[in-house]
Amino acid sequence: MKLISYSRTCVNIENLIDQQVNYISSWAQENGHSIEKEFKDEGMSGFSTKRMGFESLINYALKYSSQVDGIVVYNMSRFSRNQEQSNRIIAKLHSVGIELVSCSPLGCTEEKERSLIRNVYGLSHKSLNRE
Numbered sequence: 001m002k003l004i005s006y007s008r009t010c011v012n013i014e015n016l017i018d019q020q021v022n023y024i025s026s027w028a029q030e031n032g033h034s035i036e037k038e039f040k041d042e043g044m045s046g047f048s049t050k051r052m053g054f055e056s057l058i059n060y061a062l063k064y065s066s067q068v069d070g071i072v073v074y075n076m077s078r079f080s081r082n083q084e085q086s087n088r089i090i091a092k093l094h095s096v097g098i099e100l101v102s103c104s105p106l107g108c109t110e111e112k113e114r115s116l117i118r119n120v121y122g123l124s125h126k127s128l129n130r131e
Contacts, residue, residue, distance in 0.1 A: 001033045001069040003101070006057045008078045012043040020074045027103035028072065036068055046081030054080075058089060061098050070099035 005028075007020035017040055028035050037060065041053035061071055071093070073079045079100065080086035090100055 001099075001101075002036050002067065003028060003033050003070050003072045004037045004039065004057065004061060004068055005035050005072050006039045006041075006054065006079060007074065008041040008044055008046060008051070008054070010043065010045050017042050020078065023074055024072055024103055033072070035072070046077060046079075049082065049085055058093075061093060062096060065096035065098055068098065070101050072101045072103055075102050075104040076100075 005021070005024045007017050007024065009016045009020070021038060021040070025035060027033075039053045039057035039060070041051045044051045044053075057071065061068065071079075076086075080089070093100060
């Protein structure tokens with residue numbers, strides 16, 4: 001798959017974003033995927049709808065949907081902690097053939113499983129904490 005990656009941290013801790021980027025890169029290589037472009041947001045809450053890297057990621061994915069197959073994140077909480085926002089954006093991405101994939105050890109391969117896990121994570125993160 002041709003993928004674009006997104007990494008996000010809520011705090012500016014040295015090397016934290018690099019760890020996500022490196023894990024995604026290694027995962028992609030081990031699974032025969034290529035990372036076409038990387039997007040990042042450091043020190044940004046996943047509840048925020050105003051993240052420059054995230055907005056650029058979505059715009060790029062929608063504009064170049066014929067050239068990429070999906071977006072890869074370390075885990076779904078890196079994409080968004082706002083479940084309503086996440087569901088709307090994922091639906092828009094799916095409408096142009098873009099998949100959202102988590103490469104964390106808990107990542108799932110089937111779309112139905114990913115959707116269920118995204119919703120469970122989203123609801124639990126929303127109720128447990130607000131970064």
